[in-house]
Structures are given as structure tokens and as C-alpha cells.
Amino acid sequence: METTINQRIGQLITAMKMSHNAFAKSINKASTTINYIVDGKGKPSYDVLEGILEVYPEVSPDWLMKGQGEMFRKAEPVTTNKSVDGGAFGEAVLGRVQAGFDEMRRIFEEELRAKNQQIAFLQRMLEAMPGKSNDVTPDRSEIRNHPATGELFALWPQVA
Structure with a gap:
């Protein structure tokens, strides 16, 4: 049975175990755009297809565009000099x-x-x-909460 490009995009999202919203964000598109496509209400634009293939290079362009071959490309050997x-x-x-x-x-x-x-x-x-000296400042150990009001107040040292 031949599938439409809309169905293939839906299959891809399912295979990647992503929500429509997460997939849309990953290709920098609105979730409504992806929902519209997956629901079959419109065809994907060039920007959507380009975004999918740029963000997910493992997706086979032949499968995505024409339904030919496998969904994912064969894994390439990992090279250490790739950024x-x-x-x-x-x-x-x-x-x-x-x-x-x-x-x-x-x-x-x-x-x-x-x-x-x-x-x-x-x-x-x-x-x-x-009546208080301007150079007398309480240290932190002399600052308490007032028992009745709960407000902070200072216990001033006795000045002779």
C-alpha cells in the first residue's frame, strides 16, 4: 500500500517517539503546521521538508519524498574529526x-x-x-524577632 507524504511524516514522528509539538519545535516550525500536515489538510512546504532533512540527516530523502526504500539511512561509521x-x-x-x-x-x-x-x-x-551613638551598630547576633510582633529589632549593647 502506497503512503502519502503526510502519512510518512506522521510515521516518522511516531518512529522517533516524539510528540507533534516536540517535532515541530525541533525543525523550527509551529505545531499547528505539523498537525495540519499529519491530519492530511495540506502538503508540507519545501521549508518543512528541508527542515526535516537538515535536523534529521538519518532520514532517507527517497523514503520521505517518494516512499521508496527504508525510513532511515544505513548508519555511517562515526569519525572523530566531525564537528x-x-x-x-x-x-x-x-x-x-x-x-x-x-x-x-x-x-x-x-x-x-x-x-x-x-x-x-x-x-x-x-x-x-x-540617645544612641551613631557609631554603635549591632552585629547580626544582636538582631532578633520581636516576640509580640515578629518584626526585627536590635538588642543594643549597653553604652556607659
């Missing part, structure tokens, strides 16, 4: 990871600025307290 290329999907994943780290850094820097502002405010409050 490893993650392809467009790898680049996209690395880009998203980098963007995530950049966003986390931005958030941490904002939080650090806010905390520094709080510290400066509290230092000004301490300096304004009557």
Missing part, C-alpha cells in the same frame, strides 16, 4: 536558556537594589534615634 552541530533546535534551546538566565539576573538585581534601599533607610532611622 558536533546542535542545529537550529539546539541554538533555539540555548537561546531560551540564556534568555531565562538573563531574566533571573534582572530580577535578582532589582531585588538587591530594593534590599539596599531598605538597608539605607534603616540606617538613617538608626542614626536619627535619640
